[in-house]
Amino acid sequence: MQAIPPPTGYGTEEDSLGSVFSLNHKPPRKDINKSFANDQFILRYNCRLLSEIKDFNDKTFILSFYCGDDTIQVYETSERNSGIIQGKFLERARYKDPVTDKQYCEADCQIGSVITIGSWRFQLCRADEYTYKYMARKPDSFP
Numbered sequence: 001m002q003a004i005p006p007p008t009g010y011g012t013e014e015d016s017l018g019s020v021f022s023l024n025h026k027p028p029r030k031d032i033n034k035s036f037a038n039d040q041f042i043l044r045y046n047c048r049l050l051s052e053i054k055d056f057n058d059k060t061f062i063l064s065f066y067c068g069d070d071t072i073q074v075y076e077t078s079e080r081n082s083g084i085i086q087g088k089f090l091e092r093a094r095y096k097d098p099v100t101d102k103q104y105c106e107a108d109c110q111i112g113s114v115i116t117i118g119s120w121r122f123q124l125c126r127a128d129e130y131t132y133k134y135m136a137r138k139p140d141s142f143p
Contacts, residue, residue, distance in 0.1 A: 008134070012094065039068030043109055043131045047074075050114065061089060063122055065109050070094060072104060072115070074122070076104040090117060107141045 018025035043065040073092035078084035135142040
């Protein structure tokens with residue numbers, strides 16, 4: 001099973017769109033206040049792959065959502081002596097929800113929800129203790 005690479009091209013989508021509208025464009029501004037306030041928060045979820053192939057449905061992953069810049073990274077886990085190599089499955093990058101065409105945010109990462117990245121669909125099964133405490137502190141984002 002091949003992992004999909006991050007979106008093709010140079011830079012982010014905002015950076016590429018800047019070159020469409022101007023020849024001498026400036027790099028897109030980052031939300032520094034959000035980055036400083038939320039950079040230390042990383043939400044980790046155990047998730048499973050939803051696929052039409054039965055063997056792929058048994059695979060387990062760890063999805064990490066970085067609150068400082070709204071990026072997602074996915075690691076594949078494996079059992080000992082299973083023959084499956086564990087490690088990075090998807091690069092840390094910003095990904096869009098194909099249904100709404102908006103970038104994923106922390107409110108989209110609810111237990112039981114499905115995160116679609118490219119052709120991969122991940123169902124969030126449970127979270128670590130730190131993530132549960134973080135969600136309890138923000139009931140408006142995580143009902």
